Amino acid sequence: MANVFLWIIVGVLAVVVLYVVITFNSLIMLRNRVENAWSQIDVQLKRRYDLIPNLVNTVKGYMKHEKGVLTEVTRMRAKLVSGTMGEKAKASDAISNALKTIFAVSERYPKLQASENFKMLQEELAGTESKIAFARQFYNDNVMVLNNRIQQFPSNVIAGMLNFKEKEFFKSTEAEKKQVKVEF
Amino acid sequence: MVTLYEHISYNKKKSVLLIGIFFVIIGVLGYAFGLYFGDAFIGLALAIVISTLMALVSFYSGDKIILRMSHAVPADKRKYPHLVNTVEGLAIAAGIPKPKIYVIEDSAINAFATGRDSQHSSITVTTGAIKRLKRDELEGVIAHEMAHIRNYDIRMMMFVVILVGIIALLSDIFLRSMIYGRGKSNRRQSGLIGVIIILIGLILAVLSPLIAQLIKLAVSRKREFLADADGALLSRNPQGLANALKKIRDDKEPLVEAANKATAHLFIENPLRTFKGRINGLFSTHPDINERIKRLKSF
Numbered sequence: 173m174a175n176v177f178l179w180i181i182v183g184v185l186a187v188v189v190l191y192v193v194i195t196f197n198s199l200i201m202l203r204n205r206v207e208n209a210w211s212q213i214d215v216q217l218k219r220r221y222d223l224i225p226n227l228v229n230t231v232k233g234y235m236k237h238e239k240g241v242l243t244e245v246t247r248m249r250a251k252l253v254s255g256t257m258g259e260k261a262k263a264s265d266a267i268s269n270a271l272k273t274i275f276a277v278s279e280r281y282p283k284l285q286a287s288e289n290f291k292m293l294q295e296e297l298a299g300t301e302s303k304i305a306f307a308r309q310f311y312n313d314n315v316m317v318l319n320n321r322i323q324q325f326p327s328n329v330i331a332g333m334l335n336f337k338e339k340e341f342f343k344s345t346e347a348e349k350k351q352v353k354v355e356f
Numbered sequence: 357m358v359t360l361y362e363h364i365s366y367n368k369k370k371s372v373l374l375i376g377i378f379f380v381i382i383g384v385l386g387y388a389f390g391l392y393f394g395d396a397f398i399g400l401a402l403a404i405v406i407s408t409l410m411a412l413v414s415f416y417s418g419d420k421i422i423l424r425m426s427h428a429v430p431a432d433k434r435k436y437p438h439l440v441n442t443v444e445g446l447a448i449a450a451g452i453p454k455p456k457i458y459v460i461e462d463s464a465i466n467a468f469a470t471g472r473d474s475q476h477s478s479i480t481v482t483t484g485a486i487k488r489l490k491r492d493e494l495e496g497v498i499a500h501e502m503a504h505i506r507n508y509d510i511r512m513m514m515f516v517v518i519l520v521g522i523i524a525l526l527s528d529i530f531l532r533s534m535i536y537g538r539g540k541s542n543r544r545q546s547g548l549i550g551v552i553i554i555l556i557g558l559i560l561a562v563l564s565p566l567i568a569q570l571i572k573l574a575v576s577r578k579r580e581f582l583a584d585a586d587g588a589l590l591s592r593n594p595q596g597l598a599n600a601l602k603k604i605r606d607d608k609e610p611l612v613e614a615a616n617k618a619t620a621h622l623f624i625e626n627p628l629r630t631f632k633g634r635i636n637g638l639f640s641t642h643p644d645i646n647e648r649i650k651r652l653k654s655f
Contacts, residue, residue: 209451216448296437298491299442305445307448
């Protein structure tokens, strides 16, 4: 009889240990996935950071009346590589808006539109822009999966014991977005 | 609701099943062939060696064969920056390594993906698609292909092309040799060989419709609907693919010159369709395009 109880206890313990191990491993995997997804965003932000000076140099000769938007882009650019995630997100959105303005305004300058260099930059920036959006989508999806695991019962107990922290979504709030004004 | 992981394991299992069927068919043929030459087991052994080789070749270089068959050439980043950027972007969205990119010189709008897994995959687009689709439409098409890659449809479909293609090809050769050989058969094929060729031809002729049925089963229409839905989820813009499909539907010249019956089901929309309408019913590899557009609009 005592033997049976012993085996039941051993069995239950084994199940618990197994559960902890599996949950721990999946949390690690999810966290690594989030970090990898974040580095994808960072790569694209860096790419845009590198492209912006070229764009500014190319268009400034043409756009005499729109200096404001160019200085704005240059100013926000610095925040793309340094700063917290929230600041980066905010700067990234501001630059997206400013770039949209620059490309919209550029239609008034046929000579600029005809320049091969400008066309190439426009394509590269549009491509990078959508890559940032996709990287962000992938990152946020992964953050959601990780955060769900950390919050849901019973995995939340293990996540709490092993000190897993929820990750921050890559976004800027609507209110912040509106504060950034591009004038020209 | 089928999850992505269930779909992947389903595709992997079905790929194995397909190889099994292939082995059996070639094995039976080898056995029959050997029987007439006096030793059935030599025939069987030969068949096993051949089918093993074929299976390995199709697993490791099936995609290269398909690309060669379709006259696809690697896409130059400088020539098609827009295409390359779109593929790179959607690979990020899908969380898979960037597939290789190829183009087919053809005015029709079409595309396909192939490869054995997401680490060894490629996306091929016609130059017509690059020129005639708008940015978000091309994005929709690429997203659909990216979905095929991510859920291992490509492995399954690649096996279908190569293995079933080989059997269909053999059947074709034997049937032709029967038809053209008939006139001279009194002189040349009077002996045992003539009988064997006719017999094998007959077996394969009987098998052909079965093979066609197999293709249809393997590339069930559900697969296309699923890739449409997954693609819409990736691009977050079902309208893009819907508009692209509309353009393909209304295209006056939808025929992709380099496509054939073996590769047709790889494409995003049937490349063998003539403008007037339905292709031959046996190879109706794609669901009705209007139904696809309707479903995309409902997302």
